[in-house]
Ligand SMILES: Cc1ncc(C[n+]2csc(CCOP(=O)(O)OP(=O)(O)O)c2C)c(N)n1
């Protein structure tokens with residue numbers, strides 16, 4: 001049967017299981033939008049295409065399905081670039097559909113023409129320019145296969161207006177399924193490699209698992225726990241590894257890296273075997289490579305061969321699916337008990353609990369870390385939290401303890417401010433029954449706050465915590481530590497967030513003390529509609545510990561002891577209360 | 581050191597751009613690049629010379645294999661192989677010195693492919709070093725133009741399997757897309 005390209009598009013999406021797309025119309029995508037009315041696909045009308053891309057991203061991260069975004073040519077398409085780059089860095093499966101000028105106008109600088117496949121080449125796994133309706137069906141099938149398979153990522157299909165209007169014959173069932181994406185599928189694990197891995201594991205006295213985002217992507221959470229419990233191996237997570245393994249598991253040491261727990265970074269430096277599972281030794285987790293984990297052999301398992309040996313040279317690098325790897329070695333693992341090593345890690349915790357801001361008695365000020373801690377306790381750790389980028393993001397990672405898979409959604413690799421609100425909206429669409437919270441800074445929230453209207457228009461119950469410190473806090477912190485407190489362009493004015501939210505039709509509250517904060521969190525949860533809370537927090541607080549960029553992983557700036565208890569601790573331990 | 585990579589690609593518009601953009605983006609340095617049709621219809625073969633250490637060369641190969649349009653990548657530095665460049669040289673050769681120019685050319689087994697009043701065009705293939713030496717030997721006579729290709733390379737010995745690993749196939753229907 002003959003169909004227009006526009007019809008083929010929606011039919012193709014339906015066949016891939018797509019129920020919802022996030023988008024914004026315009027001239028070059030009009031035929032597709034016209035045909036949309038005849039198909040049972042929910043369209044979420046955003047306020048800015050970047051938001052659409054982050055929504056599709058949040059949708060994909062919350063559900064594990066492919067997120068779909070649609071935009072018009074030219075400015076519509078270029079507005080997607082940040083969102084695509086974000087998804088590319090964090091391995092999020094997306095398919096983006098963009099309208100393009102008519103094929104006869106290509107290359108002529110026609111109205112709203114941009115070389116979209118050229119612009120998005122480095123920020124997509126693959127992209128296509130489709131100029132004929134007949135090519136669309138196989139392209140769509142391949143696009144979804146590419147987005148989902150191997151290391152997932154965004155794929156863009158740029159579709160000319162005439163290709164949407166022209167008719168073509170499609171027989172979905174007769175066409176062969178796509179296979180090009182399988183060309184370099186990982187080879188099966190060689191027995192010799194498995195034996196080498198088992199030897200490394202068997203010889204280790206101080207092993208440590210570095211748990212990354214790949215665990216979630218491979219569905220390997222249980223397998224990692226079985227491995228860790230069986231071999232008595234503790235684990236630490238990357239930022240994106242949070243939630244892939246439960247925070248409260250006794251072997252989970254917490255987050256590693258620039259703002260990781262001090263004892264975790266110390267343990268990495270003392271370990272004799274690092275088991276890198278689905279992580280990529282990003283510079284934010286390694287610190288200075290020359291001094292990184294010099295005592296450790298390294299076993300790296302990743303689906304992406306190009307990650308093996310990229311940043312850190314490894315003793316054994318295996319390309320493949322993590323879960324398949326763990327299932328293959330599980331029956332051959334020796335039961336181990338690394339008691340002395342766990343004891344040593346316990347010692348490494350040292351005075352961390354005393355330095356922890358949670359031990360700071362309530363002095364009438366509101367600290368962001370307290371807000372996050374209270375959010376965790378009041379929601380019973382059950383919420384899906386979507387963060388923006390900055391100090392609040394790190395405090396969230398430190399103080400909201402995620403036990404559930406896919407319950408922390410955050411922009412890791414690209415660190416995209418403005419991500420949280422739209423991504424949370426996508427996450428809520430994907431998992432309507434979950435309690436979804438945005439945690440955003442006053443800076444980043446203003447980057448995409450227009451999507452509050454989308455939230456209201458879609459009738460979604462999402463709660464929003466704005467951690468309002470009056471600064472681009474993370475940058476201010478760097479200026480405080482490394483630029484002699486010269487606060488260049490970091491003090492930030494904001495609108496009255498309560499009035500702003502009310503203008504959009506949300507309920508809104510403000511909290512300036514810890515009691516108000518707890519009450520506001522409870523009230524927001526009870527309110528049936530979306531609710532925003534403006535948390536007025538301590539303005540010049542910093543995230544600790546901190547490994548300065550490029551410093552050794554164990555050269556951390558530590559939170560100074562709270563003055564009230566510093567004296568007694570000093571008397572007891574003789575510890576140095578200054579930084580480091 | 582220079583590493584030679586041979587990649588078999590889908591012969592589609594834009595594929596060259598994908599490869600070159602990838603290598604630039606990953607901050608590797610291309611010394612030479614040659615593309616032309618490969619043995620199987622619908623595929624082309626690219627020979628790349630990349631300046632890098634061995635780990636870097638392997639990573640270039642791994643990155644290339646992630647491109648959807650790449651069927652196969654071979655790192656030839658690891659194996660005995662034949663590497664050839666081709667050069668065309670226009671040499672100033674008035675009648676008085678023409679025979680000397682031709683003598684130098686024949687010492688390098690260069691062919692004369694064009695003769696004009698005052699100049700000749702020589703064609704020569706071989707290693708990069710040989711072609712550089714030829715150009716230097718002819719420079720005193722007047723090297724008017726030099727055009728040299730990138731490398732062409734092939735492993736010596738038995739033919740390699742078309743696709744080294746994975747669940748590959750070769751029968752995807754060609755699409756009329758211009759990317
Ligand atoms: C789009 C974008 N621009 C700039 C930055 C650099 N940056 C990182 S954190 C940060 C400050 C964020 O301030 P705010 O949203 O108020 O959060 P806070 O750190 O105060 O919690 C900035 C500017 C970024 N990550 N993303």
Ligand SMILES: [Mg+2]
Pocket residue numbers: 441442443467468469470471472473
């Ligand atoms: Mg701020």
